[in-house]
Amino acid sequence: MSHAINFFVSSPSRSPASLTISRPSAFVSTGSLRVPVKKSSRSFVVKASAASDLDESQSSPVLVSENGSGGVLSSVTKEYGRNNAVASSADSSSIEVDTVTEAELKENGFRSTRRTKLICTIGPATCGFEQLEALAVEGMNVARINMCHGTRDWHRMVIERVRRLNEEKGFAVAIMMDTEGSEIHMGDLGGASSAKAEDGEIWNFTVRAFDPPLPERTITVNYDGFAEDVKVGDDLLVDGGMVRFEVIEKIGPDVKCLCTDPGLLLPRANLTFWRDGKLVRERNAMLPTISSKDWLDIDFGIAEGVDFIAVSFVKSAEVIKHLKSYIKARARDGDIAVIAKIESIDSLRNLEEIIQASDGAMVARGDLGAQIPLEQVPSEQQKIVQLCRQLNRPVIVASQLLESMIEYPIPTRAEVADVSEAVRQRGDALMLSGESAMGQFPEKALTVLRTVSLRIERRWREQKRREVIELPSIASSFSDSISEEICNSAAKMGNAEKCITNGTHPCSMLTFL
Numbered sequence: 052m053s054h055a056i057n058f059f060v061s062s063p064s065r066s067p068a069s070l071t072i073s074r075p076s077a078f079v080s081t082g083s084l085r086v087p088v089k090k091s092s093r094s095f096v097v098k099a100s101a102a103s104d105l106d107e108s109q110s111s112p113v114l115v116s117e118n119g120s121g122g123v124l125s126s127v128t129k130e131y132g133r134n135n136a137v138a139s140s141a142d143s144s145s146i147e148v149d150t151v152t153e154a155e156l157k158e159n160g161f162r163s164t165r166r167t168k169l170i171c172t173i174g175p176a177t178c179g180f181e182q183l184e185a186l187a188v189e190g191m192n193v194a195r196i197n198m199c200h201g202t203r204d205w206h207r208m209v210i211e212r213v214r215r216l217n218e219e220k221g222f223a224v225a226i227m228m229d230t231e232g233s234e235i236h237m238g239d240l241g242g243a244s245s246a247k248a249e250d251g252e253i254w255n256f257t258v259r260a261f262d263p264p265l266p267e268r269t270i271t272v273n274y275d276g277f278a279e280d281v282k283v284g285d286d287l288l289v290d291g292g293m294v295r296f297e298v299i300e301k302i303g304p305d306v307k308c309l310c311t312d313p314g315l316l317l318p319r320a321n322l323t324f325w326r327d328g329k330l331v332r333e334r335n336a337m338l339p340t341i342s343s344k345d346w347l348d349i350d351f352g353i354a355e356g357v358d359f360i361a362v363s364f365v366k367s368a369e370v371i372k373h374l375k376s377y378i379k380a381r382a383r384d385g386d387i388a389v390i391a392k393i394e395s396i397d398s399l400r401n402l403e404e405i406i407q408a409s410d411g412a413m414v415a416r417g418d419l420g421a422q423i424p425l426e427q428v429p430s431e432q433q434k435i436v437q438l439c440r441q442l443n444r445p446v447i448v449a450s451q452l453l454e455s456m457i458e459y460p461i462p463t464r465a466e467v468a469d470v471s472e473a474v475r476q477r478g479d480a481l482m483l484s485g486e487s488a489m490g491q492f493p494e495k496a497l498t499v500l501r502t503v504s505l506r507i508e509r510r511w512r513e514q515k516r517r518e519v520i521e522l523p524s525i526a527s528s529f530s531d532s533i534s535e536e537i538c539n540s541a542a543k544m545g546n547a548e549k550c551i552t553n554g555t556h557p558c559s560m561l562t563f564l
């Protein structure tokens with residue numbers, strides 16, 4: 052048994068448009084959840100329905116035109132005209148399309164079969180209307196805004212642009228708001244976009260507040276207990292170990308640290324400290340998952356009608372349940388899907404109940420890799436993805452999928468293998484972070500995600516065609532079992548025949564004769 056979870060974004064001008072996240076599961080579907088988007092009276096539906104995820108007619112995202120006929124976004128290629136948002140089709144009910152390239156249009160006959168959804172973190176590199184449109188054309192399904200960065204006015208501007216893109220150009224891009232969470236992190240570097248820490252340099256980590264500019268080699272820390280909690284000899288990991296320091300001296304609110312692994316410091320990067328090879332987490336465990344600032348951001352998200360709220364550093368199911376009832380009481384026309392970010396040891400400990408309580412989960416590998424040994428991250432990813440599939444929850448694989456593309460136009464082969472693996476595991480969505488927020492090649496990175504996803508998905512379909520059908524025996528009498536054998540043989544031969552027409556070696560048919 053398999054089924055699909057559909058993400059619909061319907062707009063008054065062109066409704067309903069839907070995005071489908073589909074995946075097989077041994078479990079029966081759970082029903083549907085309708086979420087309103089107030090400003091544009093757009094609605095968002097998470098709906099489960101019976102469908103095979105390898106069935107092209109069921110698994111592809113759908114954009115449907117005003118009159119209900121299937122259509123394709125004309126803005127995807129110059130050839131199809133940018134102003135006319137929807138093209139008509141002969142068979143209105145069966146055409147299912149996504150944003151597609153011209154090549155895909157030709158190859159698939161106006162049908163995109165991509166089931167893996169693509170999420171882009173929006174930042175300075177992609178917040179312009181045209182940049183957002185370029186991402187939508189490349190296949191962005193969800194725009195993510197990270198409340199760790201930027202002001203609410205900035206995020207509102209991005210939300211308005213995405214809504215305008217949907218209304219004017221016919222896209223169906225959803226909005227995901229990601230909470231800051233109350234983990235320990237650095238300040239904003241006094242306005243600098245980054246700072247380089249070199250091997251052997253001494254930096255001052257302090258809880259004192261400064262007016263910009265900051266004194267040289269100074270990092271402010273958001274957590275008052277920081278200087279108290281660290282000890283001389285502790286390792287201080289920035290952004291999950293991208294830069295590493297050793298604590299060498301404590302002077303009141305200042306902590307002097309020696310850079311032992313050089314690298315680029317980014318504003319508001321996360322900080323973790325390790326003692327004797329173990330993460331120090333006593334204080335972290337006491338911090339609330341949703342801080343008072345996060346609650347204000349959540350109110351903002353509800354007022355703006357975001358489609359998803361991703362909760363950072365979830366520790367238990369309780370916080371998800373609390374947030375869901377909070378949203379239910381406040382969101383006017385419905386609901387907002389709550390995504391649990393799995394990025395801490397606590398979330399791994401309470402994984403099943405957290406996923407059960409959530410509408411979906413994110414494997415947030417960036418911070419997860421700072422909390423557990425790096426070599427454990429791939430197996431945890433696999434476990435989370437599998438569990439989400441069993442529990443019928445969509446799952447996002449996030450962080451560093453194409454990290455090198457922040458600077459370079461092509462990915463490393465290892466990155467391509469990582470993306471392929473996430474799709475092969477049947478992750479429902481892949482997410483770009485720095486690659487799209489502040490990288491030099493956001494569109495190219497998205498193209499890599501799209502093409503790799505399509506390639507792996509095509510492979511499943513080919514494999515599926517070759518699969519030997521296992522048909523359970525259900526006959527209760529001798530004559531029924533004869534009928535059953537005949538039917539089973541016919542089904543197997545039909546399947547084998549399909550293999551031949553698809554180029555499979557005819558010898559494979561022998562198995563069925």
Ligand SMILES: Nc1ncnc2c1ncn2[C@@H]1O[C@H](COP(=O)(O)OP(=O)(O)O)[C@@H](O)[C@H]1O
Pocket residue numbers: 172173174175197199200201317318319320321417484485486488489
């Ligand atoms: N709204 C924003 N304004 C400015 N910079 C941003 C914004 N969103 C993201 N960025 C930049 O992109 C980087 C990667 O984004 P993301 O992964 O969402 O954040 P983080 O690295 O804090 O987890 C951030 O470190 C930050 O430098």
Ligand SMILES: C=C(OP(=O)(O)O)C(=O)O
Pocket residue numbers: 197199229363394414415416417418419449450484
């Ligand atoms: C997605 C993640 O969270 P954020 O980018 O908000 O730190 C992560 O840690 O992998």
Ligand SMILES: [K+]
Pocket residue numbers: 197198199229230231232363
């Ligand atoms: K965040």
Ligand SMILES: [Mg+2]
Pocket residue numbers: 363394415417418
């Ligand atoms: Mg994180």
